[in-house]
Amino acid sequence: MKNWKYFMGTAMLGSALILGACGDEAAESAEGTDTTDTGSEEAVVEGSVVGDGSSTVAPILEALVEEYSAQSEVQVTVGVSGTGGGFEKFIAGTTDFSNASRPIKEEEAAKLEAAGIDFTEFLLAYDGLTVVVNSENDWASDLTVEDLKKIWVEDGTTKMWSDINPEWPEEEIVFYSPGSDSGTYDYFNEVILEDADMVSAATLSEDDNILVQGVQGDVNAIGFFGYAHYLANQDTISAVSIEGVEPNNETIESGEYSPLSRPLYTYASNAAIAENPAVYDFMKYVIENAGAMAEAVGYVSAPQEEYDADMEALEALK
């Protein structure tokens, strides 16, 4: 009996202490941001901005939010549900902007129209979708789009490297591809597969590091993913040139690395920009700094004219 009362006492006291401690922490940090921000800005914009979308675009947004939060009161949150998942939330009206590693699909645009959400597309950066092979693979250093089709489209046969070029080894090709929910897969599907089925032997993973490890571990492997994952692993895997053009900052930005140079977007709700000063303020910061931040996290910035055009579109919405 005593034990029971003792227990209830400690439990209550304990929970009160824990909750109290949480409250203190929150109050303290709020104070902290107050003191650092007064003085740096005269007209303080407040409010919250909510975004979601592509995991490919997420590192750029993380860098932007990090820098933006250091100089603003606005509370920005960005989820990483993937391009499709992001649009789903955008259509449901729960987010102000949605990041995408591919252009919006017609059906998504139609659903947005039905939901009465007008949106504007802003270009953030370019990514070179990089086709990679094992670093010991000394034959496949340059492939044409036709070769890529032959390699990746399912035709019921077991694919050998020698099928593509008779001089290449008669070894089975091992495939690694991003998962079918990702914008990366969608983009590859659009420009290479053209809606044909991908080889069923392919290993699909939502985690690009799994793909990197797969290609590292097998001399007959081929895979594709964003340029940043290639950059971080270029000692252990090799990038394949497409139609004689190797992926690098210049070829990706100029579009010469075609058709695998892809734009990264964010789609913002026009109403949110017009009605919520926080959204306008954040989007302005994003357009001004997207290029630099994209370079910092391993992507390629778009030409300045593109950002100027974005900015004009944004100002027109305000």
Next chain:
Amino acid sequence: MRYMNNEAVMKKMNSRKIVNLIFKGIFLFATILALMTLAVLFYRILSQGIGYLSWDFFNNFASRFPEKAGIKAALIGSIWLMAVVAPVSMFLGIGSAIYLEEYAKKNKINDFIRVNISNLAGVPSVVFGLLGLTIFVRALALGNSVLAAGFTMSLLILPVIIVASQEAIRAVPSEVRAASYGMGATKWQTITRVVLPSAIPGILTGSILALSRAIGETAPLVVIGVPVIIQFLPSGVFDTFTALPMQIYDWAKRPQADFQNVASAGIIVLMSVLLLMNSVAILIRNKFQKRY
């Protein structure tokens, strides 16, 4: 008079011993394999992550620079989440268990409820995430707040808490209850003064283990749309937040090897929280344990 045929026994002795030895080997191998995996995992995580554990790691928000990346938002977010999940799930869970064991009559409907609660414990967590998204996030318009995520997590672990509490309550001998009634106590008096005091170690152990599961779950949070990129702390249960497993998953997916080390540091923090919770469960059990 001989009761055993010694010869026959001796003849089979060797083969019986060998069978015994083989199975001992198989089970030893199974144990060692499990422990080895755990050891390798611990070694890998510790060797990768220990270098990133510092005061700054706990005091910084996420960053694009691995050396500046911190876990503050996720750790505080997880504590907020637990502050909602613990009272909600324990109140509902223990309450249902008391009702089902002490008050409910033994009839078909109640049997049906009991079976279904056990079944609920096996439903995948993504399904609970979808339920939370439909009911709490959208229908009740709570958004991706601490409250919505907390309610979803509570539903997820509720069946586990109910089943564990039922077991604990059932383990209290019926003679003790009968004695209490015999003294003229009401049902409620018997529950608070006789049943609960002796069932509390089992109830709390089950509850804390269930809470440990809630703190490590990612899938429902992903479905609800809990953000990863966030540079502020929640100031109430209606604010949005991020949690430890979400942050760790985000780091682990990054291309840079340094971020995978940061993810390991995050895993160390999550494991420490789990170990802390589990040791509290053990302490409580030892302190309040009573045997009849």
